[in-house]
Amino acid sequence: MSHFTHMKTHFQNLFYLEKALTRLNINYNKQSADSDLSHTSLVIPQSNGYDVEFCWNGQEYELVADIHFWKQSYSIKTFIDKIGQQYAGEVVIGESQKIGFQPVKYQQNSDGSNTLILERWNNK
Template sequence: MSHLSKIKTKIKNKIVLQQSLKDLNILSNTSPDLQDIQIYSEDIKFKYNVLFKWEKNNYEFIADSNTWQEKNMLSSLLEKIQQQYAYNTIMKTSRGEGFQYIEQEILKDGSMRIILEKWL
């Protein structure tokens, strides 16, 4: 039985979202006149067709899953996208404010530590 899930996200910037999907090698379709972004996979092991739907001031992650395993895989996919989006947002904002990237580290829990510096 199919189950449609809608998850509200804090993703607001279409350009940063598109860059994040590209960085993760996730296939996507979008039209210039719409805010919505469709992502999909052609992988036989895990096929998905997901929509990032623009809702007033942020994106919703809308996915259809048939099993709990698929639901868990989609949750994991969303977590990866959100982490990459956060990283890209931090890098874009920090460069705009004069910070320079020093290094990054992936921690044991999967989180990322980013070191930036700014000389005054």
């Protein structure tokens, strides 16, 4: 019997979610439900065939997985936390660049935290 779980997330931007997965070296495939790509899912393949997906629910990408067949190296909660941390960093970098900031340093620390330094020069 399958027990699919839909984990509540706050991942609303596909571009930043993809960047977070890439930074964490999590392999994924894009899967589109329609031709205009408005319902794109990110599928994380698992060796047992029970893939993990981030599916658009109309407001955000939620994690859909069968908890009995979870084969990632972290628990579901830790998995979401790690992706959330990377996603937040990608949002800060991307949105800051839109207003003229440039990343100077992005470092993953041994305690699990990240250090991000941005700069912007005043042209006055």
